[in-house]
Amino acid sequence: MSSPAETGPPQYVITAENLTKRYGDVAAVDGISFSVPAGEAFGLLGPNGAGKSTTMKMIGAVSQRTSGSLSIMGLDPDLNGPEVRAHLGVVPQQDNLDEELKVRDNLLVYGRYFGLPMSYLRPKADELLEFAQLTDKAKSKVDALSGGMKRRLTIARSLINEPRILLLDEPTTGLDPQARHILWDRLFRLKEQGVTLILTTHYMDEAEQLCDRLIVVDKGRIMAEGSPASLIREYSTREVLELRFGSERNASIGAELEGIGERVETLPDRVLIYAHDGEAALEEVSVRGLRPVTSLVRRSSLEDVFLRLTGRSLVD
């Protein structure tokens, strides 16, 4: 089945080079390049309109690229759409379950779309219902399911063809914390089984939890690439000191804090000081005679990296 690749270098299931998608004059994806080795959990992060979903659609072989090259399992999705899609599982941003069919039938019918035989699908559907913790809902109608159940059913459905690559577009948006954790657990299990995960998310904790490696995209371009830990090392400090002086004074006090830590960022509601040692920075603040209303020392997170790279202004 697989090519006679020499052992050693990683085997890439997805390779994109200068991948570009234009709608008229607008470049939704503007020449991005990345490779994803088999079995990796790879994240695409970025604000709304950054080009994440467009990239996902091109990988999913439902949107044709304008230029550049893209290879999925060694196939060109523009030429081999049906074959590429046969290796993919897709969890779209919005659930698009078949509301006219019952829960188990959703899995069976979806499998038929891949041309799979019923003798394979019947046991597979039961196995996936078990995996999605929906066995007792097998005969329910789809609209009787909760948001978390629908999401799990969508994921179960995406696994019916035993995909090598699973595309997840904001998989946990709109779910409560319990449902998110169940979902993360299921995704970890898939990763353990060697499924390559490609996911977009707005939740930085989710990206830190799930992704081995990620790219931050903005305006169709890659702003940064690496593991969550390496991105934090590269684009932020080890710790962050958050100070609140009251909305009136935050702006004016920013200047008086200059020189503490590596970088000072003044926000409307608080002042952030990026420093290797947050406690030491806090001491320095009081040495200068400044008395914040509240102060908090925390570790740097991916969110700090994200906001630094893509800016704090609202994107619509």
Added chain:
Amino acid sequence: MSAVTTSHSDADAARNRKFGPLYSRNVRAVVARGLMATKSSNWMVMLSGFFEPVLYLIAMGVGLGAIVGTVQGPGGGEISYAAYIAPALLAVSAMNGAVYDSTWNVFFKMNFSKLYQGMLYTSLGPLDVAMGEIFLALLRGLMYATGFTAVMGLMGLLTTPWAILMIPAAVLIAFGFASFGMGITSFMKTFQQMDWINFVMLPMFLFSATFYPLSVYPQYIQWFIQAMPLWHGVDLLRQISVGAFSPATAIHVGYYLVMIALGMLLTTGRLRKLFLK
């Protein structure tokens, strides 16, 4: 750099496919889905579609027919008014069913339930989906036509074995409308635009020689109506119902064959534009 590749037969499969990424030879999966959905939720809609022409036939044919008496049918023979309008009502119901299935139904699945979006993330291509939906529309049309023809028989409106051919002819009419309807729906973006479809359908139903002969119109209106698809369906079924064939029969059938071919071309072209962008 090495890449995980799949078997070469995958790439070959693509080269051998006529419509490239549009088609994966799996229309039956779409049909199976439609049948399953009908079984669990849609059968009420189906039942109402069967009764509509029957109610018209009783009200107009029996009720109005009591005043009208007999009229001249194709071929010159005198037939009851009910026997005159029954084939026309069958043609109308074939049109309505096919248009509903290929417009409103497709519009909803395309824009609201996102059913097609899910299907197209699988191995299916847009042409599999389109052909599956059209096939389902025709299957429904076949059931309605069979039921309605049986009702005509029970009411004593059938006088010739030729009449059985009304069933396949009704399916032909449905095919013509379904293949066009789907292509047209692909242009529609809002509910308001969808209403235009009714705006075309209702006058076509009322004026296509459905309830009275074409000869009541002045010549230029006759030409206009003869250019419309429903008139060909009405006249075709009316001829078949009494077994009175003429060269016009072949023209009617030819009209629908051309309509099917053009409709499929339109639909395929639109699917290419919509889904392979």
